[in-house]
Amino acid sequence: MPDSTSSPPAVTVENLTKVFKSGLGKQAFVAVRDLTLTVQTGEVYGLIGPNGSGKSTTMKAILGLLSPTMGKTTIFGKSSIEVESRSDVGFLPENPYFYKHLSGLETLLFYGRLCSMSGRDLQDKAREMLALTGLEDAADRRVGGFSKGMLQRLGLAQALLHEPRLIILDEPTAGVDPAGSRKIRDLIMGFKESGITVLVTSHLLEQIQEVCDRVGIMAHGRMVREGRLDDLIAVENETELILADASPELLAEIRAIAESKGAKWIRSGHSRTTLERLFLESTEEPKS
Ligand SMILES: Nc1ncnc2c1ncn2[C@@H]1O[C@H](COP(=O)(O)OP(=O)(O)O)[C@@H](O)[C@H]1O
């Protein structure tokens, strides 16, 4: 039995920098700048940040789909540039594209053959994945008629076909309605329970915050905050008071009492999630 305490992390990114050289005369663009992160085996790691912050570029480097300008990435201890590193990972790209004229089942059989699966094993596995992702009834329907949520779930089924130990999901809930997003979140929870490590990105943090053990927040190609969700959103010396139906007069009274006892009034207003606040504060442009 391998000793789990000495097994390598599922993903490491060490001082990753990616510079895109654009066309003649244009300036080079730094999409990811000196980024370091580790995803431990068995955890769900969420990479969040606004559009253009470098999340997809980071994922592509981890998958070996683009070469770093500087730094290195590994999957289960193997460099991403080694082909073997890829056998353990499933990938759901942003906006997965499938052939419209194939059915759900045919799509999975097609992708299974691409990773050298065949025969009864592939048939069984494809059916199993359709069932897991709630697409049994769509097995024989053309993918061209699938909703966005169904396409994302088909993408998840495809990513899981070859039983990877790690799955990388780029914006799995983007463009999916709330009920569809819920199904995808439930699937991610299920992956975790069956021991699959998950690296997931989103620019909509509320869609993934419940499923992540740790999150990293990216802005302008850099990691600006990282940690366990509970630690990140706990603020040591602050207390929240959540009231319903409080009148402005009552709030003013409470504030006066608090300030007369030496407490500092930081804010009041409508409730919103604390992670959302952290996200917005961490990624806003520096005031000059
Ligand atoms: N192949 C490329 N060539 C030039 N610029 C790119 C390329 N891929 C991404 N970029 C730029 O790098 C930045 C980060 O992109 P990306 O990693 O896709 O961000 P995110 O996934 O966080 O939205 C963006 O400004 C994007 O325009």
Ligand SMILES: [Mg+2]
């Ligand atoms: Mg992206």
